[in-house]
Amino acid sequence: MNQWNNFSKGIFKENAVFVQVLGMCPTLGVTTSAYNGLGMGLATTFVLLMSNIVVSMVKGFIPDKVRIPAYIVIIASFVTIVELIMQAFVPVLFDELGLFIPLIVVNCLVLGRSEAFASKNNVLSSAVDGLGMGLGFTLALFMLGSIRELLGSGAWLGIKFIHGDGMLLFILAPGAFIALAYLIAIMNRVNRRNA
Amino acid sequence: MAKRESTFGNMLLALTVVTLISSASLGFVYELTKGPIAAAKLAKKNEALQSVLPEFNNHPVEEVYKKAVDGDTLYFFPARRDSQLVGTAVETFSPKGFGGTIRLMVGFLPDGTINNVAVLEHKETPGLGDKMDRKKSDWSVQFEGKNPKNFKLAVKKDGGDVQAITASTISSRAFCDAVERAYNSLMKGGQQ
Numbered sequence: 001m002n003q004w005n006n007f008s009k010g011i012f013k014e015n016a017v018f019v020q021v022l023g024m025c026p027t028l029g030v031t032t033s034a035y036n037g038l039g040m041g042l043a044t045t046f047v048l049l050m051s052n053i054v055v056s057m058v059k060g061f062i063p064d065k066v067r068i069p070a071y072i073v074i075i076a077s078f079v080t081i082v083e084l085i086m087q088a089f090v091p092v093l094f095d096e097l098g099l100f101i102p103l104i105v106v107n108c109l110v111l112g113r114s115e116a117f118a119s120k121n122n123v124l125s126s127a128v129d130g131l132g133m134g135l136g137f138t139l140a141l142f143m144l145g146s147i148r149e150l151l152g153s154g155a156w157l158g159i160k161f162i163h164g165d166g167m168l169l170f171i172l173a174p175g176a177f178i179a180l181a182y183l184i185a186i187m188n189r190v191n192r193r194n195a
Numbered sequence: 196m197a198k199r200e201s202t203f204g205n206m207l208l209a210l211t212v213v214t215l216i217s218s219a220s221l222g223f224v225y226e227l228t229k230g231p232i233a234a235a236k237l238a239k240k241n242e243a244l245q246s247v248l249p250e251f252n253n254h255p256v257e258e259v260y261k262k263a264v265d266g267d268t269l270y271f272f273p274a275r276r277d278s279q280l281v282g283t284a285v286e287t288f289s290p291k292g293f294g295g296t297i298r299l300m301v302g303f304l305p306d307g308t309i310n311n312v313a314v315l316e317h318k319e320t321p322g323l324g325d326k327m328d329r330k331k332s333d334w335s336v337q338f339e340g341k342n343p344k345n346f347k348l349a350v351k352k353d354g355g356d357v358q359a360i361t362a363s364t365i366s367s368r369a370f371c372d373a374v375e376r377a378y379n380s381l382m383k384g385g386q387q
Contacts, residue, residue, distance in 0.1 A: 032321050062209050065201035070213045077217040081224045088231035091239065095316075152322065171322040 003128050010132030012194075016109045017140035017180075018187040023109040027141060028176040030100050034157050037145025038138065039093045040100060043082050045134025047104050048113060051075045052130030055118040071114045072105070079104045109137060140183070147179045239315075240300075247302030247311040248274040248282045255284060262380055265290075269380055280305055285381055286315065289373035293365045294318030297327075301377045308342040312374065317366075324366030334360055338374065348375040 016022045026044070031037045054074050062070045083101045086094045094101070104110065113133055118126040149155055152170035154162035169175045237256065244255055255272035262269050270286040284302045297317040302310040312335050314328040326332035337358060348371040349355025350364055359367035 058213070062213075063201035063206050066206045066210055070209060073210075073213050073217050077221055080221055084224050084228040084232070088228040088235060091235040168322045172320065 003125065006125055006128045007132035010129065010134070011136040011139060013191065014133075015136045015140060015187065016133055017137060017144075018184050019191070020109075020112075021184075022112060023107045023137060025103060026100050026107060027144065028173065028180065030097055031141055031145040031148055031176060032152070032171050033149040033155075034142055034145040035093075036096050037141035037143075039090075040097055041134070041138025041141040043086065043097070043101060044104055044107060044110070044137055045131065046082055047075065047078045048110055048134040048137075049127060049130040050078045051110060051114055052118040052126040053123055054078075055114040056121060056123045056126035059119045067119065068111075068115070071111060071119075075110050075114070076105045109133065144176070144179055144183060147183070148175055151175070151179075243300040243313045243315060244272055244274070244284050244302075247300050247313050248272075248284050249276075249302075249304070249310060251276050251281055253278075264376060264380055267296075269377065271381065274302075282310055283381060285377035287373045287377035289369040289376065291365070291369040291372050292317060292319055293324050293363070293369070294320065297366075297369050297373060299370070299373045299377070301374050303378070303381055306342065307344060307378065307382055308340060309338050309374065309378075310340075312338050319363070319366045324360065324363040326360045326363065327366055327370050332360075334358075335370070343375065343378045348372075348378070 010016070014020060017024075017027050023044070026040050030040045051071070051074050055071055058070070058074075079102060082104070083094075086097075086101065113130060117129045121129070146156060148170045149157075150161075150166075152166045152168060152175060154160060154166040167175075170179060240256060248255070251274035253273075253275040255274050258273050260271050260273075262271070267288050267290075269288075272284040272286070273280060274282045274284065282302055282304050284300055286298065286300050288296055288298045290296050295318045297319065298315040300313045300315055302312070304310050314335075317325065317327065319325045319327065326334050329335055341356075347355040348357065350357050350359040350367050350371065352359065352364060353368070355371065357367065357371055
């Protein structure tokens with residue numbers, strides 16, 4: 001199987017946010033700034049990569065009926081590891097993301113890839129798939145965060161361009177839906193042209 | 196894909212092994228990060244203390260004393276300069292925030308005057324209530340140098356002296372509530 005295909009499908013053709021519309025809770029919740037989106041995306045990428053690798057390694061050993069609980073335990077362990085490491089070494093980011101880090105456990109993207117891909121493919125393909133999916137997710141969150149930060153606070157990655165407030169709407173929850181809808185529309189257009 | 200048949204024995208074995216390995220690796224990472232996490236928390240607290248208190252040269256964290264109030268705990272950090280009390284920082288809280296409990300560090304001079312306030316933790320609306328944080332706006336400057344004895348800690352709408360954050364009266368009220376709670380317990384014999 002072509003490894004480049006496994007990698008790039010997660011970024012474009014099967015992008016978790018824009019095409020599969022998975023993992024909406026962190027997508028809408030934490031993207032108030034580009035930095036938050038990037039941090040959340042990378043944390044999820046790490047969990048995806050590691051859980052895909054481990055699930056594809058143990059897939060022969062786990063009986064079919066208990067595979068979901070087993071996958072969830074594996075995913076939850078990696079999420080807790082990410083949480084502890086973040087708390088220790090990037091406390092500023094941890095304060096911002098706080099609640100959303102444990103919620104990676106229930107991000108259907110992570111379990112979805114374990115179930116749909118890693119449980120049927122070898123370790124290398126699963127690692128590549130996890131990395132691609134994770135980076136696609138990161139890219140989506142970073143784009144959404146950038147748009148919301150630019151419009152909502154008039155800043156990008158914490159660098160302010162205007163004095164005072166931007167359009168507050170985009171920092172609040174409704175702005176997340178509006179910005180995401182436009183992004184999905186644009187991505188659909190791009191994907192259709194490429195198809 | 197070769198599906199493995201599920202029997203009671205192999206299901207039990209598989210889940211036991213998976214959970215055992217998971218908990219062992221978590222324990223290992225926890226031990227590894229325990230030190231840095233504690234250090235990061237202490238650094239944050241010290242930074243907050245330095246920003247709200249006048250210059251001191253003791254270790255207020257080591258002299259902390261606490262008092263249980265309204266179902267939570269207030270922490271008092273006495274700051275001394277050459278063993279002379281120059282102020283007390285109070286780690287205070289208010290359950291009345293728009294998004295839940297807010298926690299502040301309020302620095303008082305020995306006569307009860309507010310020296311400075313720092314926000315430790317809040318879940319207020321980004322762009323509105325989070326302006327209480329000095330990193331976001333200068334709103335909390337109005338508390339500096341005020342003595343609650345003749346500065347009523349309530350928003351103007353409630354007959355007080357505090358200019359509320361625009362469109363965030365609830366957050367502003369919670370902020371005043373937290374500062375007032377700190378002031379009252381400090382004056383009520385919190386002083387050492």
